[in-house]
Amino acid sequence: MAGELTVIAEFSINPENRSLFLENCAYDSERSNADEPGCHAFDVITSNEDPNTIVLVERYTDQAAFDTHLKTPHFEKFAATTKALGAVEKSVRFFTRTAP
Numbered sequence: 001m002a003g004e005l006t007v008i009a010e011f012s013i014n015p016e017n018r019s020l021f022l023e024n025c026a027y028d029s030e031r032s033n034a035d036e037p038g039c040h041a042f043d044v045i046t047s048n049e050d051p052n053t054i055v056l057v058e059r060y061t062d063q064a065a066f067d068t069h070l071k072t073p074h075f076e077k078f079a080a081t082t083k084a085l086g087a088v089e090k091s092v093r094f095f096t097r098t099a100p
Contacts, residue, residue, distance in 0.1 A: 038065025
């Protein structure tokens with residue numbers, strides 16, 4: 001869908017907290033896909049070169065749908081747990097789909 005917003009967020013996590021952080025990401029992904037009509041996809045991927053680099057690739061109808069995501073209980077839990085685990089947000093990038 002043209003105009004769709006894609007968000008790519010990259011995190012770094014200490015090896016001892018990796019499993020818990022992946023569980024946290026999976027929970028946010030599951031709830032986003034199930035509970036948010038404006039969320040079209042939410043994938044959690046890991047780097048082949050560095051297993052402690054975790055990337056979230058999220059697709060939303062538009063900026064408003066993403067803004068709604070940021071106010072959900074599951075995102076609030078994700079943000080709090082991410083901080084508690086010491087995950088470092090390396091980058092968050094926003095893209096607008098232009099084709100097809």
